[in-house]
Structure formats: structure tokens, C-alpha cells
Amino acid sequence: xxxxxxSNSVIxxxxxxxxxxxxxxxxxxxxxxxxxxxxxxxxTASQIRQDLNxxxxxxxxxxxxxxxxxxxxxxxxxxxxxxxxxxxxxxxNLGKALTLHINxxxxxxxxxxxxxxxxxxxxxxxxxLPIRSVHDLDEFCRENRPxxxxxxxxxxxxxxxxxxxxxxxxxxxxxxxxxxxRLENRDVVVENVHLxxxxxxLSYRLTNSNE
Amino acid sequence: xxxxxxSNSVIxxxxxxxxxxxxxxxxxxxxxxxxxxxxxxxxTASQIRQDLNxxxxxxxxxxxxxxxxxxxxxxxxxxxxxxxxxxxxxxxNLGKALTLHINxxxxxxxxxxxxxxxxxxxxxxxxxLPIRSVHDLDEFCRENRPxxxxxxxxxxxxxxxxxxxxxxxxxxxxxxxxxxxRLENRDVVVENVHLxxxxxxLSYRLTNSNE
DNA sequence: TAGATTGTTAATCGATTAACAATC
DNA sequence: TAGATTGTTAATCGATTAACAATC
Numbered sequence: 001x002x003x004x005x006x007s008n009s010v011i012x013x014x015x016x017x018x019x020x021x022x023x024x025x026x027x028x029x030x031x032x033x034x035x036x037x038x039x040x041x042x043x044t045a046s047q048i049r050q051d052l053n054x055x056x057x058x059x060x061x062x063x064x065x066x067x068x069x070x071x072x073x074x075x076x077x078x079x080x081x082x083x084x085x086x087x088x089x090x091x092x093n094l095g096k097a098l099t100l101h102i103n104x105x106x107x108x109x110x111x112x113x114x115x116x117x118x119x120x121x122x123x124x125x126x127x128x129l130p131i132r133s134v135h136d137l138d139e140f141c142r143e144n145r146p147x148x149x150x151x152x153x154x155x156x157x158x159x160x161x162x163x164x165x166x167x168x169x170x171x172x173x174x175x176x177x178x179x180x181x182r183l184e185n186r187d188v189v190v191e192n193v194h195l196x197x198x199x200x201x202l203s204y205r206l207t208n209s210n211e
Numbered sequence: 212x213x214x215x216x217x218s219n220s221v222i223x224x225x226x227x228x229x230x231x232x233x234x235x236x237x238x239x240x241x242x243x244x245x246x247x248x249x250x251x252x253x254x255t256a257s258q259i260r261q262d263l264n265x266x267x268x269x270x271x272x273x274x275x276x277x278x279x280x281x282x283x284x285x286x287x288x289x290x291x292x293x294x295x296x297x298x299x300x301x302x303x304n305l306g307k308a309l310t311l312h313i314n315x316x317x318x319x320x321x322x323x324x325x326x327x328x329x330x331x332x333x334x335x336x337x338x339x340l341p342i343r344s345v346h347d348l349d350e351f352c353r354e355n356r357p358x359x360x361x362x363x364x365x366x367x368x369x370x371x372x373x374x375x376x377x378x379x380x381x382x383x384x385x386x387x388x389x390x391x392x393r394l395e396n397r398d399v400v401v402e403n404v405h406l407x408x409x410x411x412x413l414s415y416r417l418t419n420s421n422e
Numbered sequence: 423t424a425g426a427t428t429g430t431t432a433a434t435c436g437a438t439t440a441a442c443a444a445t446c
Numbered sequence: 447t448a449g450a451t452t453g454t455t456a457a458t459c460g461a462t463t464a465a466c467a468a469t470c
Contacts, residue, residue: 001429009461011415015408019389033427042393045427046463053429061428062470078411079418097308098406107407108414148417172417174410178230182253189416191409195309196318197226198404199385200289203319204222205400206359206383207290212453220437244451256451257439264453272452273446
């Protein structure tokens, strides 16, 4: 088994392994070889074995991998077997869609609060959660100690809100604001999602594909 | 100037360069050196110069880069100066949020149609666009020839809808369904967005950060 | 046992960083 | 001109692929 720091490339592939294994499971399959998985996923068998061996020897020579076991091991590695509490700030179109659309529980999170600065939204209930005023953020966090925050707020307030939330003990950010959160803070982690960047990448590929 | 194929790593950084240059411009700046840009973006100056020189020599020795000029060059490279027509399939929470939330025009696209299979949604108007029935998809595409499709549909119909759309001449997919679109088709491009994968990555980092 | 397939080491490939001559 | 900073080549680093002995 590999020892030391795990590269981003490997980490980013883990959820995809998890997803594919789930599909194989629902297909009624119980075992798979790295070669067959590689064909289904469009990777090399070597890469799959290397990736998995960063965390342990989950396979068996001559047999392959047990799908159910491997999936549950990856769930443990991803930490999605332990629920982390999350609050969402900014219940506009995107915030609302994420609240309703994302299956937080199956991805290691438990959504416990919604916040918005727009008073007209306060009180509205989405997925059994009332939208609260951002003025109640401090009190709510001191009482409930949420661990993560989902930011669906405008870029110009992102930095301020982030700093406030770090003070209140937030340890992880899922950031959808048009702003690159970069925290030198060792024990706070960030996942930036830039949908606009993704769309521009598509534009590039469309523009430069017929060459 | 570099010649040959551009790596994915470079392509994925282009929208971020574009974004940062826009911010610098709105700050009233007119020029910047690779060193200063590198500090602001958290990259190395070497990498920035290498990246840009894949496409041309946009800088000037002793001076640096003209921000306005460089941004417009990157816009051209990304192809966002030429609008591509797009339709969106699946006007659920996510589809609706993308319709309202994404600034398509500034990212090289023009949204021209919304489609859903749910008859109760048909006729509703969002952002001046009426939601149409998927039964009208064929006719609409034959008449309007949209170039790209945004997929916000369930995983089990994703494959079928994609094949239909390719037949109808769609050349690019922005795919939000929980399904990995992989097309061997040389002249069709795909950008998969897996929000769930992103969230699981955050879970990993939260779980494995205090080590 | 023989066949299959892993875990792991070594080789290759590609991306990032460093260095510096060219030049504005 | 002198100073600054690019464009570009070379060196380094890291990730992917290939190979194969270990072993189920």
C-alpha cells in the first residue's frame, strides 16, 4: 500500500469510482476486474489499481474486486458515511435549486439551515427548512455549530461572509459565488464550483473542435 | 509560439485568466506582469507565460501584458465572442436555476429554447422563453438548428435524449445529468458537470484535512 | 494445479518550474 | 541606455502506463 500524500488527480477520481460501483451494484453484479472497470470508465486498468492502492489492497489476485465491499471502502475514504452539518447562504435561484436538487445525505452532508439577506424570503420554507435572516447567522451557528457552508451569494459579499463564517467555526466551503476562495488557513477547506468557467470551456471546445 | 495540441490543463485555466483580467480591468488597471498576475492567482509566473504562449505572444518585454488586449485575445481563443445557440432540456429546479442564473451571452451562448417532458410545465415562461414539450424537440431543432444542448434530465433518459439530439445536429453538450456522457463521435463535444462529485470531494477534504 | 488478476516496481510521458537570452 | 519582463529552451517533478512477480 502506498504511503504519503494523495494527489488531487486521485481524489477527484474517487467520487466517479463510487458512482460507477453503485451502478454496477444496481445491475446485480458482485465482482469486477480492474480491466473491465477500466473499459467501462474509459481509464486504464493500471490507473485504477494504482489509485485504489493509495488506500489499501481492496482486491484479490485472480478474482478482482468485490463491488459492494469496494464501494463501501470508497465511501469511508470519502467520509460520506459520516454526516457533516451544512448551512446554505443565499437562497436565490441557484441556492434554492441546490437545496431541492442535491441529495446531501448520500454525499456525506446534512443540510440544517438556509439563510438569505432578502427579508422577503425569510420565513419561506424549502424542504422543511425555514429561510432565516442572515442577521440570525451568528446566533444560529453558536447554537448549532454547523461544520460547512454552501455559498450561493454575489461575489462582492463572498469574502466578508466567508470571514464571518470562519470566525463562527465553519471548516469547509462549497463555493458557487463568482469568486475564487483561496484560504491560507490550514484547517479550512474549499471546493470552488465555477459553472461559468465550465461553460466557457465548452465554448472553447466547440470553437476549436473541427481542426 | 507553441504549436500543436493544447493540453486540458491549459484549457481549463483559460476561463480563470479571463475572469481575473476582467476584475483587474474593473479595478482600473491597464497593464500587468506575469509575476504580479501569478501572485494574485496563486500560480507561477512561468506557468502563465507558458500558457499564454500556447496561443501567441501577447506580452511585451519590459512591459508585461496589456490587460484589455489580453482579455479580448482570450475571449477570442475561448470563442465567447461568437454566440452559439443553445437549448435546455429539463426545466426542473436545476434547469430553471441555470436559465435564470447563468449569464449565457457573456459566455459565448444564446439560449433559444426550453424543453420539458412534464406537460404541466409546458407554456410557462422563463426569461422570455416559453417551456416547450419535448415532443416538439424534433420540429424545433429542424427549424432553428441549435448548436448546443444543456441537459438537466434524469440519468435514465440521458443516453436516449443525447442520441436524439446528436441526430438533430447538436454539436455540444453541457451535461448536468448524473451520467457520464462519453462520445466517441469526433465532432461532438461534452462538458460533464457532476455537482455531486464535487460535494463528495469536499467531504473527502473535510474528513482528511486534520492530519 | 493452472489461469486470472492483483499489488507494486520500473519506464514513460506530460506538465510545471527554472533559467536566461532576447528585446522592449 | 539600463531595467524590466517577456518568450522559449532546458531541467525537474509528478502522474500515467507498462510490466511482471506474487498470489488467490
